[in-house]
Amino acid sequence: MAHSHGDFVPALGADWLTPLYDLFARLVGERRFKRHLIEVAKIAPGHAVLDLGCGTGTLALLVKAACPQARVVGLDIDPRILAIARRKVERAAAAIEIEQGSATEPPFAPASFDRVLSTLMLHHLSTDQKRQAMRAMHRLLRPDGEFHVADWGRPHNLLMQVASLGFRLADGGGTTAANLRGELPTLLRDAGFTDVAESERWMTPFGTLAFVRASVAR
Numbered sequence: 001m002a003h004s005h006g007d008f009v010p011a012l013g014a015d016w017l018t019p020l021y022d023l024f025a026r027l028v029g030e031r032r033f034k035r036h037l038i039e040v041a042k043i044a045p046g047h048a049v050l051d052l053g054c055g056t057g058t059l060a061l062l063v064k065a066a067c068p069q070a071r072v073v074g075l076d077i078d079p080r081i082l083a084i085a086r087r088k089v090e091r092a093a094a095a096i097e098i099e100q101g102s103a104t105e106p107p108f109a110p111a112s113f114d115r116v117l118s119t120l121m122l123h124h125l126s127t128d129q130k131r132q133a134m135r136a137m138h139r140l141l142r143p144d145g146e147f148h149v150a151d152w153g154r155p156h157n158l159l160m161q162v163a164s165l166g167f168r169l170a171d172g173g174g175t176t177a178a179n180l181r182g183e184l185p186t187l188l189r190d191a192g193f194t195d196v197a198e199s200e201r202w203m204t205p206f207g208t209l210a211f212v213r214a215s216v217a218r
Contacts (some may be wrong), residue, residue: 013132016217033150033202033209034059034119038066040147040199040213045069047114050140052133053121054104057085057096062093063117063185073097073113075106111142119150123179130178134191141216147193153210154182156201188214 043049043063047070051060054074064072074089074096076082089096090114101107103125115185118138122130155161178187188196193214200211 002056028121030058031062033144033175034062036052037068037117037119037148037150037211038063040211041114041117041146043067043070047071048107048112049073050075050108050113050116052106052116052118052137053124054085054098055081055121057088057098060085060098060121061088061092061094064096068162073099073108075103077102083091087165088166104129104136105132106140108135108140110139112148113140113166113190114142114145116141116145116147118148118150122149122151122184127178130184134188134193138192139218143216143218145187145216147214147216149184149210149212149214151184151212152176152179152206153184153198153201153208154180154210155208159203179210182208182210185214188212192216 002137035161038057041049043066045067047067049063049067049070049072050055051063051072051074054060054076057074058073060074062072072095074082074085076098078083079100082098082200086098089098099107103121122133125133134147141147177182182198185196185198195215196212197214198210198212202211203208
Protein backbone atom coordinates (compact mmCIF):
# COMPACT_ATOMS: atom_id res chain seq x y z
CA MET A 1 0.00 0.00 0.00
CA ALA A 2 1.39 3.39 -0.96
CA HIS A 3 0.40 6.82 -2.14
CA SER A 4 -0.99 6.31 -5.63
CA HIS A 5 -3.07 3.62 -7.28
CA GLY A 6 -0.30 2.81 -9.73
CA ASP A 7 2.50 2.79 -7.19
CA PHE A 8 2.12 0.52 -4.19
CA VAL A 9 3.76 -2.56 -2.74
CA PRO A 10 1.42 -5.58 -2.69
CA ALA A 11 0.97 -7.14 0.76
CA LEU A 12 3.65 -9.82 0.21
CA GLY A 13 5.70 -7.85 -2.32
CA ALA A 14 4.21 -9.42 -5.47
CA ASP A 15 0.65 -9.71 -6.83
CA TRP A 16 0.92 -13.47 -7.34
CA LEU A 17 1.57 -13.92 -3.61
CA THR A 18 -1.53 -11.97 -2.51
CA PRO A 19 -3.82 -15.06 -2.35
CA LEU A 20 -1.32 -16.55 0.14
CA TYR A 21 -1.46 -13.54 2.47
CA ASP A 22 -3.77 -15.10 5.07
CA LEU A 23 -1.47 -18.13 5.28
CA PHE A 24 1.55 -15.86 5.90
CA ALA A 25 -0.47 -13.90 8.47
CA ARG A 26 -1.22 -17.08 10.40
CA LEU A 27 2.53 -17.80 10.59
CA VAL A 28 3.06 -14.40 12.25
CA GLY A 29 0.34 -15.19 14.80
CA GLU A 30 -1.98 -12.61 13.25
CA ARG A 31 -5.15 -13.24 15.22
CA ARG A 32 -3.38 -13.14 18.57
CA PHE A 33 -1.67 -9.79 18.00
CA LYS A 34 -4.68 -8.24 16.24
CA ARG A 35 -6.97 -9.19 19.14
CA HIS A 36 -4.41 -7.68 21.49
CA LEU A 37 -4.33 -4.44 19.48
CA ILE A 38 -8.14 -4.24 19.64
CA GLU A 39 -8.06 -4.79 23.41
CA VAL A 40 -5.48 -2.00 23.86
CA ALA A 41 -7.49 0.37 21.61
CA LYS A 42 -10.50 0.19 23.98
CA ILE A 43 -13.09 0.55 21.23
CA ALA A 44 -16.48 1.61 22.58
CA PRO A 45 -20.02 1.34 21.19
CA GLY A 46 -20.62 4.22 18.78
CA HIS A 47 -16.94 4.61 17.90
CA ALA A 48 -16.00 4.94 14.23
CA VAL A 49 -12.96 2.75 13.58
CA LEU A 50 -10.70 2.78 10.51
CA ASP A 51 -8.59 -0.27 9.66
CA LEU A 52 -5.80 1.41 7.68
CA GLY A 53 -4.31 -0.95 5.12
CA CYS A 54 -7.02 -3.48 5.88
CA GLY A 55 -5.63 -6.16 3.57
CA THR A 56 -7.89 -9.22 3.56
CA GLY A 57 -10.19 -7.74 6.22
CA THR A 58 -9.22 -9.91 9.19
CA LEU A 59 -8.70 -7.01 11.62
CA ALA A 60 -11.90 -5.24 10.53
CA LEU A 61 -13.87 -8.45 11.12
CA LEU A 62 -12.27 -8.92 14.55
CA VAL A 63 -13.11 -5.30 15.50
CA LYS A 64 -16.75 -5.80 14.47
CA ALA A 65 -16.94 -9.06 16.42
CA ALA A 66 -15.42 -7.43 19.51
CA CYS A 67 -17.63 -4.34 19.35
CA PRO A 68 -20.70 -4.85 17.12
CA GLN A 69 -21.96 -1.32 17.89
CA ALA A 70 -18.87 0.31 16.37
CA ARG A 71 -18.81 1.58 12.79
CA VAL A 72 -15.95 -0.26 11.06
CA VAL A 73 -14.31 0.86 7.82
CA GLY A 74 -11.47 -0.90 6.00
CA LEU A 75 -9.19 1.06 3.65
CA ASP A 76 -6.60 -0.36 1.28
CA ILE A 77 -5.14 0.65 -2.07
CA ASP A 78 -4.73 -2.86 -3.51
CA PRO A 79 -7.84 -3.95 -5.49
CA ARG A 80 -6.78 -7.62 -5.46
CA ILE A 81 -6.53 -7.86 -1.70
CA LEU A 82 -9.77 -5.86 -1.30
CA ALA A 83 -11.59 -8.45 -3.42
CA ILE A 84 -10.55 -11.08 -0.84
CA ALA A 85 -11.64 -8.74 2.01
CA ARG A 86 -15.07 -8.14 0.45
CA ARG A 87 -15.66 -11.88 0.05
CA LYS A 88 -14.76 -12.50 3.71
CA VAL A 89 -17.00 -9.66 4.90
CA GLU A 90 -19.88 -10.97 2.74
CA ARG A 91 -19.42 -14.51 4.07
CA ALA A 92 -19.52 -13.19 7.63
CA ALA A 93 -22.58 -11.03 6.80
CA ALA A 94 -20.80 -8.24 8.71
CA ALA A 95 -21.72 -4.55 8.46
CA ILE A 96 -18.24 -3.38 7.45
CA GLU A 97 -17.48 -0.75 4.83
CA ILE A 98 -14.56 -1.61 2.52
CA GLU A 99 -13.05 1.33 0.61
CA GLN A 100 -10.26 1.58 -1.93
CA GLY A 101 -7.85 4.47 -1.39
CA SER A 102 -4.39 5.42 -0.23
CA ALA A 103 -3.04 6.00 3.27
CA THR A 104 -1.54 9.33 2.25
CA GLU A 105 -4.76 10.72 0.72
CA PRO A 106 -7.62 8.84 2.40
CA PRO A 107 -11.11 9.47 0.94
CA PHE A 108 -12.70 10.62 4.22
CA ALA A 109 -13.60 13.96 5.79
CA PRO A 110 -11.46 15.33 8.64
CA ALA A 111 -12.42 14.19 12.16
CA SER A 112 -14.30 11.13 10.83
CA PHE A 113 -12.90 8.52 13.23
CA ASP A 114 -12.37 7.82 16.94
CA ARG A 115 -9.79 5.10 16.36
CA VAL A 116 -7.41 4.22 13.53
CA LEU A 117 -5.79 0.79 13.68
CA SER A 118 -2.99 -0.39 11.40
CA THR A 119 -1.19 -3.72 11.31
CA LEU A 120 1.82 -4.61 9.17
CA MET A 121 1.15 -1.85 6.64
CA LEU A 122 3.34 1.16 7.47
CA HIS A 123 6.54 -0.75 6.65
CA HIS A 124 5.40 -0.83 3.00
CA LEU A 125 5.61 2.98 2.79
CA SER A 126 8.70 5.08 2.18
CA THR A 127 9.66 7.34 5.09
CA ASP A 128 8.15 10.32 3.27
CA GLN A 129 4.92 8.40 2.65
CA LYS A 130 4.86 7.36 6.32
CA ARG A 131 5.00 11.06 7.24
CA GLN A 132 2.17 11.89 4.83
CA ALA A 133 0.05 8.98 6.06
CA MET A 134 0.55 9.91 9.72
CA ARG A 135 -0.43 13.53 9.07
CA ALA A 136 -3.50 12.26 7.20
CA MET A 137 -4.46 10.02 10.15
CA HIS A 138 -4.02 12.96 12.54
CA ARG A 139 -6.53 14.91 10.42
CA LEU A 140 -8.97 11.97 10.27
CA LEU A 141 -9.07 11.44 14.02
CA ARG A 142 -11.43 13.36 16.30
CA PRO A 143 -10.10 15.16 19.41
CA ASP A 144 -9.18 12.45 21.95
CA GLY A 145 -8.93 9.95 19.09
CA GLU A 146 -6.17 7.33 19.04
CA PHE A 147 -3.94 5.71 16.43
CA HIS A 148 -2.84 2.15 17.28
CA VAL A 149 -0.13 0.45 15.25
CA ALA A 150 1.36 -3.05 15.27
CA ASP A 151 4.24 -3.24 12.81
CA TRP A 152 7.85 -4.26 12.45
CA GLY A 153 10.08 -2.40 14.87
CA ARG A 154 13.69 -2.22 15.93
CA PRO A 155 14.95 -5.75 16.70
CA HIS A 156 15.11 -5.93 20.50
CA ASN A 157 17.53 -8.83 20.80
CA LEU A 158 20.01 -10.82 18.71
CA LEU A 159 17.45 -13.44 17.76
CA MET A 160 15.12 -10.75 16.36
CA GLN A 161 18.02 -9.17 14.45
CA VAL A 162 18.58 -12.48 12.71
CA ALA A 163 14.82 -12.98 12.15
CA SER A 164 14.49 -9.55 10.51
CA LEU A 165 17.30 -10.20 8.02
CA GLY A 166 14.81 -11.49 5.45
CA PHE A 167 13.02 -8.16 5.41
CA ARG A 168 16.24 -6.18 5.26
CA LEU A 169 17.45 -8.19 2.27
CA ALA A 170 14.13 -8.27 0.39
CA ASP A 171 13.48 -4.58 0.93
CA GLY A 172 16.99 -3.32 0.38
CA GLY A 173 16.38 -1.03 3.35
CA GLY A 174 14.11 1.33 1.41
CA THR A 175 10.71 1.19 3.09
CA THR A 176 11.41 -0.88 6.22
CA ALA A 177 14.49 1.11 7.30
CA ALA A 178 12.61 3.61 9.51
CA ASN A 179 10.69 0.73 11.12
CA LEU A 180 13.81 -1.28 11.86
CA ARG A 181 15.56 1.79 13.30
CA GLY A 182 12.63 2.19 15.73
CA GLU A 183 11.57 5.57 14.30
CA LEU A 184 7.76 5.15 14.20
CA PRO A 185 7.22 6.97 17.54
CA THR A 186 9.34 9.93 16.39
CA LEU A 187 7.49 10.15 13.07
CA LEU A 188 4.14 10.10 14.92
CA ARG A 189 5.25 12.96 17.19
CA ASP A 190 6.40 14.91 14.14
CA ALA A 191 2.92 14.45 12.63
CA GLY A 192 1.33 16.17 15.65
CA PHE A 193 0.36 13.21 17.81
CA THR A 194 0.68 13.37 21.60
CA ASP A 195 1.14 10.68 24.28
CA VAL A 196 3.13 8.58 21.80
CA ALA A 197 4.45 5.35 23.27
CA GLU A 198 5.89 2.06 22.06
CA SER A 199 4.09 -0.06 24.62
CA GLU A 200 5.22 -3.60 23.78
CA ARG A 201 7.58 -5.65 21.65
CA TRP A 202 6.72 -9.19 20.63
CA MET A 203 9.03 -11.77 19.13
CA THR A 204 7.87 -13.33 15.83
CA PRO A 205 9.52 -15.61 13.25
CA PHE A 206 10.10 -12.49 11.09
CA GLY A 207 11.44 -10.05 13.67
CA THR A 208 10.24 -7.70 16.41
CA LEU A 209 6.57 -6.69 16.28
CA ALA A 210 6.23 -3.27 17.95
CA PHE A 211 2.96 -1.94 19.39
CA VAL A 212 2.76 1.85 19.20
CA ARG A 213 -0.07 4.12 20.34
CA ALA A 214 -0.58 7.83 19.75
CA SER A 215 -3.32 10.32 20.63
CA VAL A 216 -4.87 13.45 19.19
CA ALA A 217 -5.11 16.26 21.75
CA ARG A 218 -8.57 17.28 23.00
